[in-house]
Amino acid sequence: MKCEVAVIGGGVIGLSCAWRLAQRGIKVLLLERGELAREASWTAGGMIAPGCELLHHPGDEDLAMSRFCFHSRDLYADFATELFDFTGINVELSLAGVKSTFIDWRTPGILLLGEKNQTLEWSSKTEYFDVSTLPYLSPQTHQRPALWLPDEGQVDNRKLTLALAQAARQSGVQIWEDAPVRNIVCENEKISHIESAAGKVHAEKVLLCAGAWSGQIGGIPESCKPPIRPVAGQMLALRPGAKIDRVIYVKPDTYLIPRRDGRLVLGSSVEETGFQKITTTEHAERKWRDAVEVIPALQDSEIVEHWCGFRPTAPDGLPIMGKSEIENLYIATGHHRNGILMTPATAELITEHLIHNAPIDTAFSPLRFAETAISVMSS
Numbered sequence: 396m397k398c399e400v401a402v403i404g405g406g407v408i409g410l411s412c413a414w415r416l417a418q419r420g421i422k423v424l425l426l427e428r429g430e431l432a433r434e435a436s437w438t439a440g441g442m443i444a445p446g447c448e449l450l451h452h453p454g455d456e457d458l459a460m461s462r463f464c465f466h467s468r469d470l471y472a473d474f475a476t477e478l479f480d481f482t483g484i485n486v487e488l489s490l491a492g493v494k495s496t497f498i499d500w501r502t503p504g505i506l507l508l509g510e511k512n513q514t515l516e517w518s519s520k521t522e523y524f525d526v527s528t529l530p531y532l533s534p535q536t537h538q539r540p541a542l543w544l545p546d547e548g549q550v551d552n553r554k555l556t557l558a559l560a561q562a563a564r565q566s567g568v569q570i571w572e573d574a575p576v577r578n579i580v581c582e583n584e585k586i587s588h589i590e591s592a593a594g595k596v597h598a599e600k601v602l603l604c605a606g607a608w609s610g611q612i613g614g615i616p617e618s619c620k621p622p623i624r625p626v627a628g629q630m631l632a633l634r635p636g637a638k639i640d641r642v643i644y645v646k647p648d649t650y651l652i653p654r655r656d657g658r659l660v661l662g663s664s665v666e667e668t669g670f671q672k673i674t675t676t677e678h679a680e681r682k683w684r685d686a687v688e689v690i691p692a693l694q695d696s697e698i699v700e701h702w703c704g705f706r707p708t709a710p711d712g713l714p715i716m717g718k719s720e721i722e723n724l725y726i727a728t729g730h731h732r733n734g735i736l737m738t739p740a741t742a743e744l745i746t747e748h749l750i751h752n753a754p755i756d757t758a759f760s761p762l763r764f765a766e767t768a769i770s771v772m773s774s
């Protein structure tokens with residue numbers, strides 16, 4: 396099989412890049428190890444929350460990562476509309492400024508609760524919020540500081556994966572499922588071909604988007620392998636008795652996300668357990684208790700799903716995007732806990748990079764780890 400670009404991995408990052416490349420007339424083959432998008436992209440919460448994340452890293456407003464996250468948030472309304480117009484799939488984006496297709500009973504925006512004596516300050520667009528105006532919140536929350544972030548929100552990430560897969564197919568991307576890439580064969584510092592369970596592929600360029608497994612593909616020289624590790628997260632879905640009308644961000648490992656169908660997604664642990672997909676009763680009980688503390692009416696809610704996924708994570712927590720030391724190997728991974736948020740901007744950036752060699756901020760460079768190793772050795 397011959398193609399111009401072979402994309403390894405069919406999560407939101409691989410699918411969105413493949414779609415955008417195909418829209419530009421590139422012949423793309425996407426190889427997915429199992430079924431499309433059943434890993435991090437399926438298991439995520441789907442929050443679009445650059446400001447909430449920033450609040451836990453104050454002073455980072457000007458850093459490349461924050462700028463990229465806010466830029467991606469700003470692309471979301473048009474991205475979702477384009478997907479809907481092209482595929483008919485509604486990704487249930489709940490975000491200010493969306494078209495009427497996406498407006499439903501939920502209030503776009505995120506309510507961020509602080510700790511009891513915490514001072515919540517943030518220079519960008521936030522408003523102080525009177526928690527007592529939401530009758531479903533517990534009286535204890537009235538003593539906590541709260542901010543309202545009107546420009547943040549959520550997307551149904553599972554629907555997003557379905558829409559991206561369909562958009563990619565409709566645009567001419569050839570998709571091979573059950574086709575794990577086993578080996579990349581390099582000759583003269585260039586990939587000559589890749590070997591997958593479904594056959595050999597000759598591609599002019601290879602784009603590695605294998606999520607938490609991006610460092611595990613055979614044949615890539617050690618120095619070029621992205622140093623990605625899995626950071627596991629357990630999630631729950633409840634069927635609440637009461638209608639919770641907005642996303643509530645309690646702390647980085649506790650947030651409540653109401654889906655349009657009435658389910659309430661409750662996230663998420665942060666666990667360094669390697670590639671072990673574990674769900675524990677202890678976690679479910681703890682998260683459920685945390686949620687009941689904020690919303691007492693959840694006391695009678697039923698747990699309808701409990702799952703676990705792996706955030707693809709680099710040592711510095713930033714994405715790894717751009718050309719590697721191997722001439723025709725490109726990388727787009729390491730989106731850690733914000734890959735759903737960063738999908739539109741990643742697809743835009745990677746497409747321009749592959750086609751026009753558009754620059755990518757050095758903060759995201761695949762070469763930054765080699766450089767660190769060299770400077771540590773020489774100091």
Ligand SMILES: Cc1cc2nc3c(=O)[nH]c(=O)nc-3n(C[C@H](O)[C@H](O)[C@H](O)COP(=O)(O)OP(=O)(O)OC[C@H]3O[C@@H](n4cnc5c(N)ncnc54)[C@H](O)[C@@H]3O)c2cc1C
Pocket residue numbers: 403404405406407408409426427428429430431432433434435436437438439440441442443574575576577604605606607608609612626627628629630662663703704705706707727728729730731732733734735736737
């Ligand atoms: C619990 C949890 C909650 C999260 N919540 C949020 C959130 O609220 N907001 C947000 O923005 N982000 C969130 N994230 C992060 C987000 O889910 C990820 O950053 C994003 O989905 C990464 O997408 P990906 O395409 O890189 O990886 P994945 O979705 O994991 O896709 C990688 C794909 O590569 C395939 N693959 C692996 N090896 C091979 C191979 N050898 N050959 C072929 N294919 C291969 C895998 O099967 C998989 O389908 C969350 C993540 C987790 C785990």
